Amino acid sequence: MSLTNASPEAAARAAKAASFALASLPAADRNAALETVHRALAAARDDILAANARDLELARKAAADGALSEALVSRLDLGKTGKWEDMLQGILDVRDLEDPVGKIQMRTKLDDDLILERVSCPIGVLLIIFEARPEVIANIASLAIKSGNAAILKGGRESTESFVAISTVISSALERTAIPNAAIQLVTTRDSVAQLLAQDRHIDLVIPRGSNELVRYIKESTKIPVLGHADGICTIYLTATADPRGAVDAVVDAKTSYPAACNSVETLLVQDTALLTVFPDVAAALAANGVALRCDPASKAIISNIPGASIRDATAADFDTEFLSLTLAVKTVSTLDEAIAHINTHGSHHTDAILTSDAADAERFMNQVDSAGAYWNASTRVADGMRYGFGTEVGISTNKIHARGPVGLEGLTIYKYKVRGNYQATAGYGNGDGKTPWKHEKMSF
Amino acid sequence: MSLTNASPEAAARAAKAASFALASLPAADRNAALETVHRALAAARDDILAANARDLELARKAAADGALSEALVSRLDLGKTGKWEDMLQGILDVRDLEDPVGKIQMRTKLDDDLILERVSCPIGVLLIIFEARPEVIANIASLAIKSGNAAILKGGRESTESFVAISTVISSALERTAIPNAAIQLVTTRDSVAQLLAQDRHIDLVIPRGSNELVRYIKESTKIPVLGHADGICTIYLTATADPRGAVDAVVDAKTSYPAACNSVETLLVQDTALLTVFPDVAAALAANGVALRCDPASKAIISNIPGASIRDATAADFDTEFLSLTLAVKTVSTLDEAIAHINTHGSHHTDAILTSDAADAERFMNQVDSAGAYWNASTRVADGMRYGFGTEVGISTNKIHARGPVGLEGLTIYKYKVRGNYQATAGYGNGDGKTPWKHEKMSF
Incomplete structure (x- = not known):
């Protein structure tokens, strides 16, 4: 994990490169990384809450001037009863979820020694854009690590101190794990959202966590698929x-x-x-x-x-x-x-x-x-991921493709097809004279 | 089905409205409609091949002038050995595929008398844009009907006569079926592609069937998800x-x-x-x-x-x-x-x-x-839908979400969550004092 001042394009490219190695990390390595992050955050409690208090102080002043809503100030406060503990427990909860990667979804015998498999795998690179809630950093970094996705995290201005404090801890914790360094990128530069949203070559999915206005702006501003919903009527x-x-x-x-x-x-x-x-x-x-x-x-x-x-x-x-x-x-x-x-x-x-x-x-x-x-x-x-029994919620999607409704970890995966063969030439298969018919036998998995 | 000169926006809106009724048509009605279309096309063979011959004559002239490639002329020819028969058989093959709609993918007991189900359903409205191959009309109309999706079909200029002939037959055939009239819209106006690609409120998925250039243009020109691939390196x-x-x-x-x-x-x-x-x-x-x-x-x-x-x-x-x-x-x-x-x-x-x-x-x-x-x-x-055993191929996708690789009928569906309850108030559930815990029991289906 790195706190980066690199250009959005460089950050996205680095995240993509890291995602390939991350895609083959075993679940044990990903889960161990979550435990390391959990321990490091627990140890850094006082520093992080102090940073959060500085954000809060500025936000309260802005709220007093009418520049910020009281609701936003409230969302910013990591010191509220139970919030810190919930954030830490959330990391272990994500660790304990079933591994969403490497699940075999289909296995077909195309011919002897020619086996087709459909296997779940990470999507690649996620871009997470969030506003005030600083605990989202830990939550979404956990979800990305668990699902083997690289992620670029971009926080809101109001939570900068909290963001940097939490990020620094997660960052140095991850250096002691098998997670590639560039797999989780934290972008702190101010005006990079529009540039990040333009990285459709490197970023595969955008997940906004914030107000309707944020989601609507993002949906209007990018060619990258956006997982979420603007309105809830x-x-x-x-x-x-x-x-x-x-x-x-x-x-x-x-x-x-x-x-x-x-x-x-x-x-x-x-x-x-x-x-x-x-x-x-x-x-x-x-x-x-x-x-x-x-x-x-x-x-x-x-x-x-x-x-x-x-x-x-x-x-x-x-x-x-x-x-x-x-x-x-x-x-x-x-x-x-x-x-x-x-x-x-x-x-x-x-x-x-x-x-x-x-x-x-x-x-x-x-x-x-x-x-x-x-x-x-x-x-x-x-309608809620926890209530549906998914154990976590990435968001609620009103999209018509990929993932719809409350989205659990499964929504951060796609699948690929693997074929294991014995060098067969496809030209010899088919239904005509002298051709070998495809077997298409469903196999157990 | 209607051959429309309506505006792209009106066509898209009408297709969307029809899609809601189409979404609850039983498989028997959708399959019966495919048989009706099959019979009507078989009966109209001579007229359609005559129309195709007129397209071919113009195309051959254009090819002689160097304005059109010979490959395109070849793709246009419905009279080539086996092509017509394959097109008709394809409709019956699609009819015989497993119904992709209404499949229960998950069933969870949230509490007694509060059952969550995840059920496959049509995506909604498809926009199919294709170039020279006129048989794609029958193929893709079949796939849309089978999967309960409304569809807007936009053909290439070179195949206009074939397109109108096939469309007219399918159109009048569908009038004798349970398929709502506006569920399949055929757009024949010339320069409407750009306007169709702007209908992201009404159209849920674009499927281009044609050259790399066509796919690349479409991917660059719309906010609607595109199922397909530009290159195959x-x-x-x-x-x-x-x-x-x-x-x-x-x-x-x-x-x-x-x-x-x-x-x-x-x-x-x-x-x-x-x-x-x-x-x-x-x-x-x-x-x-x-x-x-x-x-x-x-x-x-x-x-x-x-x-x-x-x-x-x-x-x-x-x-x-x-x-x-x-x-x-x-x-x-x-x-x-x-x-x-x-x-x-x-x-x-x-x-x-x-x-x-x-x-x-x-x-x-x-x-x-x-x-x-x-x-x-x-x-x-x-890498091919028929070779993978999917029975049909909607296209090959290099997307990272929804459907990847050769896409069968399943790629034209999404899911929705249904909850059947007994008026329970959610406020009474949870893990605190006096709360009822969610049961989250996996049920068979």
């Missing part, structure tokens, strides 16, 4: 056959358990025949939990008498908005098709749910809603 | 421990069995200690098969006395060239590392092979060569 479609109590539980959970999360619900579609049955209790429960409702006329008319509720008319823009707060847009629809069309047009293809007792409708909803997650009678907040 | 590394007869067989096959194919070898790396042992017979066999050799000084010195051979000095550019003809660049290297570094720097990450008796070297080569195919003692020409 999740929708729940409440039908007349939904269980009344269950609907309250699921919708309140989806809106209020962590409103700033990307998997929180932002739009509630209500079947017209549910307006007078299931909907009023759901609306009352939301209002009781402090949720402000932005309603279309039909839904507003039904619930205007809820005491103490914040209810106002929805604008068209509300149905394209990720509120990230205790606000919910409500719209009435007549049919399942209308609900699906609304979600596919206004949603962000992240996670959407239908609440219904009708199994056929539920299956059609799950098949036709074009989202990473399509749920039946479940809270959209289930 | 495949390399064989001949070591001193290779079987002498086997090396002749494999190298001659890789160079001469179909020199214009992307999986043909273009560079031969020779271990220095093999120059006087295995290499001379390989060089003589290549020369005897009409292969012109472009050699570095060390290899040239060894074989300058082969009678009748075409041998000249290699230029630096020769090692970055896809000859697509009976020409081979030859370079001497000292070590496995040098061979791997050459391939990763000068190759096109398509398919590369090592010929050796040393298993450890072979494994390291296969792990460290950053290519879709890394072979041991096999001809690079094994």
Whole structure:
């Protein structure tokens, strides 16, 4: 690992060269490197927290001047209860995950002594761009090492001191391991993001970890594939056959358990025949939990008498908005098709749910809603790598290729084909006269 | 299916809307549609071949004027022995492939009555851009229908008459099937490629079928993921421990069995200690098969006395060239590392092979060569979807994400997560006091 002031192009080229050697390191070496990093960070706790305190001090001043949000300051703070311990434990958790590299996915006998194998392997070079959270450095460096990928890490300005402190420790720790030196590059120069995003010859995948604005900027600014999502406009479609109590539980959970999360619900579609049955209790429960409702006329008319509720008319823009707060847009629809069309047009293809007792409708909803997650009678907040049981989460992707939804370590791998033969000439194979047919026998693995 | 003169944006939007309904069509409907298309094309044979003859006449004139290559004229000809029959049989072959949609890839019990499933599904909307081969229309329309993807097809100018004739038949055939009308759009307007490539909101994947120049132009011109490869600079590394007869067989096959194919070898790396042992017979066999050799000084010195051979000095550019003809660049290297570094720097990450008796070297080569195919003692020409046993080939990808190497139907799918629950609130789950732990039990499927 090296803290580099090299040009982005040189850093990317060096990372690529290192990635080839890294690709054949056995799991034991990669896991040992994670333990070395863990020990080194634990030993350097006081220095790192002191550096973090310096970042925090500057950030608090900027926040007082209104130049920085309080939320960002809060994300910056490594000293918050449990954060440091979680960061360290996360490294060991990643070590303990199943090795994603070298998994045989297919084995076919093309002919005697001519065996085709599909094997998982690292993607190559990752570019990780993150904003305030300094613990992401340790997390993402662990994921890269575990999956055998080289990585270039570029941190945000606000966390520079923390970034340098953590990086220096990881860097000197890795020098005592089998990980090639240039495999993890830390770019500290200020204005290099645009140049890094131009290195599509050397960088294979960009993973942004930060605000919607950061992700959107990156998606607009590079030809390299980006793993992530800009928006999380999740929708729940409440039908007349939904269980009344269950609907309250699921919708309140989806809106209020962590409103700033990307998997929180932002739009509630209500079947017209549910307006007078299931909907009023759901609306009352939301209002009781402090949720402000932005309603279309039909839904507003039904619930205007809820005491103490914040209810106002929805604008068209509300149905394209990720509120990230205790606000919910409500719209009435007549049919399942209308609900699906609304979600596919206004949603962000992240996670959407239908609440219904009708199994056929539920299956059609799950098949036709074009989202990473399509749920039946479940809270959209289930959409999370830890909750799915992946052990870690690289991010949540709304891409249509490679990896979709919560992405675990597997999303940092691709596969290659290996063929082990005995010098056979392909010209002799085929279906014609005197040709040898391919055997194409599936083999166990 | 519709032959459209709509704007590229309107065509793409319509295809996207149709894709949602298409995504839930059962396999029986998709297969029945393929049979309907097959019957309709068979019945329209004479009309289509007459249209193709008109394209051919214009193309032959253009070729006589030097405006078009003879190779292109040859690719255009649907009347060549077996081509028409192969095209029709191809549709039935695609029908008989395993359904790639709706495959359950993972099932996890998150809790009682809260089941997570990962299910394969269509990607959405494909944009297929092809040049001269008119049979690609039937082939790629079949693949799209089979995999439940909407598709926009844009043909080359030279095949316009054939394109319109085939398209009209497929179009009216599909009207009698369950496939939504706008699911397959045929764009015949001239200059719409650039506008189609700008429809990244509606189009999910571009598949170019044509020359390196076409693929390179498309990769440079769109933010939509492109499935394919521009170059096929495949390399064989001949070591001193290779079987002498086997090396002749494999190298001659890789160079001469179909020199214009992307999986043909273009560079031969020779271990220095093999120059006087295995290499001379390989060089003589290549020369005897009409292969012109472009050699570095060390290899040239060894074989300058082969009678009748075409041998000249290699230029630096020769090692970055896809000859697509009976020409081979030859370079001497000292070590496995040098061979791997050459391939990763000068190759096109398509398919590369090592010929050796040393298993450890072979494994390291296969792990460290950053290519879709890394072979041991096999001809690079094994790299092919039919030869791999995929039943069809969408293309060969040198991408590092999603699909790599020969791509079968699976490459036209992604997955989504379905959760079937009982209205559980996520806030009640976790590891703290009074929380319900996630079960994360793997279930059979």
